[in-house]
Amino acid sequence: MEMKKRLTLELRNKKPAEVKELVLDNCRSDDGKIVGLSSDFENLEFLSMININLLSVSNLPKLNKLRKLELSDNRISGGLEVLVERTPNLTHLNLSGNKIKDINTLEPLKKLPNLHSLDLFNCEVTMLINYRESMFSLLPQLTYLDGFDADDQEAPDSDPEADGDGLDDEYDENGEEGEEEDDDEEDELDEEVIDDDDEDEDDLEGEEEEDGVDDEEEEDEEDGEDEDDDEGDEDLPQGEKRKRDLEDEGEEDPEDEEDEED
Numbered sequence: 001m002e003m004k005k006r007l008t009l010e011l012r013n014k015k016p017a018e019v020k021e022l023v024l025d026n027c028r029s030d031d032g033k034i035v036g037l038s039s040d041f042e043n044l045e046f047l048s049m050i051n052i053n054l055l056s057v058s059n060l061p062k063l064n065k066l067r068k069l070e071l072s073d074n075r076i077s078g079g080l081e082v083l084v085e086r087t088p089n090l091t092h093l094n095l096s097g098n099k100i101k102d103i104n105t106l107e108p109l110k111k112l113p114n115l116h117s118l119d120l121f122n123c124e125v126t127m128l129i130n131y132r133e134s135m136f137s138l139l140p141q142l143t144y145l146d147g148f149d150a151d152d153q154e155a156p157d158s159d160p161e162a163d164g165d166g167l168d169d170e171y172d173e174n175g176e177e178g179e180e181e182d183d184d185e186e187d188e189l190d191e192e193v194i195d196d197d198d199e200d201e202d203d204l205e206g207e208e209e210e211d212g213v214d215d216e217e218e219e220d221e222e223d224g225e226d227e228d229d230d231e232g233d234e235d236l237p238q239g240e241k242r243k244r245d246l247e248d249e250g251e252e253d254p255e256d257e258e259d260e261e262d
Contacts, residue, residue: 010023019041023048024047025051039061042065044063054074065089069092093109117145118142
């Protein structure tokens with residue numbers, strides 16, 4: 001698809017001044033140059049022109065608000081001074097997969113004071129000795145080169161400020177969720193303790209009931225023995241029963257005394 005037609009589709013009946021992000025990846029540029037893009041896109045902040053067979057950025061219009069420019073997988077070999085003139089507030093520039101061979105080609109970028117991230121991956125210049133040291137020396141405003149800073153720390157995937165806010169929100173949510181989970185666990189533990197106490201009380205009550213049953217059985221047995229003795233005494237003749245009662249009380253039967261006197 002030609003670049004002009006792609007631009008029309010991307011606008012979707014909007015005015016160029018209303019567009020902040022524009023993606024023209026994989027379309028066809030005319031003679032390796034930018035076509036159809038004008039300074040009417042005055043509020044454009046993000047522009048992506050990946051793999052459109054660009055040879056030059058000389059036709060890039062004045063875009064004062066442009067901050068991020070994606071130009072990877074093209075055939076650009078120089079002419080980067082145009083970026084200084086047309087995109088003075090650029091912060092991110094991706095030139096990976098282009099035909100940049102020496103560091104001097106990148107020297108104009110030192111005039112972009114806000115340029116914090118530069119990507120030259122798969123460019124021949126990255127094969128030079130002391131490439132990284134030379135680039136950070138040439139462009140002291142750089143924070144990240146090919147995705148890593150001067151201390152080989154990897155760059156975040158997106159805007160650090162936005163990531164920071166997202167992390168704070170996530171931390172707060174996780175913190176709150178963690179507290180709720182802890183409260184639920186404590187409630188569950190309390191319920192388990194209460195259940196254990198109830199079971200212990202039930203066991204104690206059961207033991208007391210069993211003890212009560214045993215005591216009653218023992219009392220019943222003793223009462224039964226007394227009743228058996230009483231029943232046995234009832235079977236004896238009246239005289240024998242009286243004699244036994246006297247013997248139990250430690251007295252002698254008067255009849256026995258008379259027999260002894262005789």
